[in-house]
Amino acid sequence: MTRALSSTAFDATYARSDDAFGANAAISAYEGEVQRLVSDDVPMALMLVFAKRYPERSALGAYALSLPKEAADTPALYEDESLEALVPMLSLHFVDQVDAARREFAMSCADARQIVAKMSDEPALEDLEFAWAWSMVRSRAITFAVKKSGTDVIERKRCLVPVCDVLNHSPTSTSDDSDDGPNVSIESNDVGESIWKTTRDVAKGQALRWTYGELSNEEMWLWYGFVPSTPSHGDCSVVFNLPDTVFANGLNAVAKEDREETAALRRRLLERCGALGLNEGEELSFVLTMRGNPKVLGGIAGLMCCDADEVVAVAASAVIASNGGGDGSLFSFKPETRRRAGRYVAWLLTQVEAFVCGATDAEIAELERTAEAVGGEFAARFRTAKRLRTGAKSTFAAVQGVLTEESLLKNGSWIDDATKTLIST
Incomplete structure (x- = not known):
């Protein structure tokens, strides 16, 4: 299938310019009143609303009627009670992401209702009607990188591309x-x-x-x-936050034999890379992926676990790198340092997994019995949440595989590289 350059781009620009139903004027009037631009998702979703209401008058009429009849089953649109029942199985980061999406939807829906209210003789916009259109845009639009006409500026545009989006x-x-x-x-x-x-x-x-x-x-x-029916795959990732007190406490354990000068130098290096010295309430964010090593954590652990001579070598490399004289490559960790650093990361991730993956196996079994007893929509959503947890646990297991004693002693130089990257940025 080829999308010719002459094909209509059903994006936010098109949605704003196509005034067959009077939405364009209403959007402009509303934005003038509130003194801000509405999200691009609003005109695109309204474009689908009117295409479905009046298919014979819209270029997207047949397309709108061919789309799924129900909104996508995203937690951003769940009722509060349904979402709260699933929270014990979800990571704190994902709950935060869902909350942000729910706020985004609520604001978009409120804007859309006010816009439609400005359109003469147009029936009021129902929440379910907009939820369907909003979820179709978010789940079906394809993002293209487009060069802005007459410039070298690259814009990312979401477009509805009928046929290709099936x-x-x-x-x-x-x-x-x-x-x-x-x-x-x-x-x-x-x-x-x-x-x-x-x-x-x-x-x-x-x-x-x-x-x-x-x-x-x-x-x-x-x-x-x-969630894919096979939830363990190479695109799996896990996101979590940690306060710097985690590393401050860890440092007291793994580097407790430091002399005063070494301890001060090590701490400055950890502050340089952002692992220590955060403001109150700030946290560090980490991403684990099925594909690669936990480089940021490995680099921090390298700084925490290296011996006194290595601390001096790392500090010298950091000074040279900050003066534009190198990339931090003037040191190499001993095998024992790599082993200690990797095993510290392994221990830390064991603690993290307990709260990232939500409930315990026993609690999951109890929730599963409840879900199957309730049945219907809730049981289906529980199974989705369970697949989410399976993917997260697989990610932790894959990362732990590169943190074994054998792996670290055989292929642990990635910890050196991770540390060099941290001190060079």
């Missing part, structure tokens, strides 16, 4: 030989057209799948309304 998603890391892996890729040709093409034979009745990006399970559920 392609299903597969994680980027799923094997091409797998039945549920991507069998479609997207590329650009010499004139800038977007082309979707199959990468292997596709049997009759088999779904066409490309990838929406390297998206975590959390992102998939929040914006697309589902």
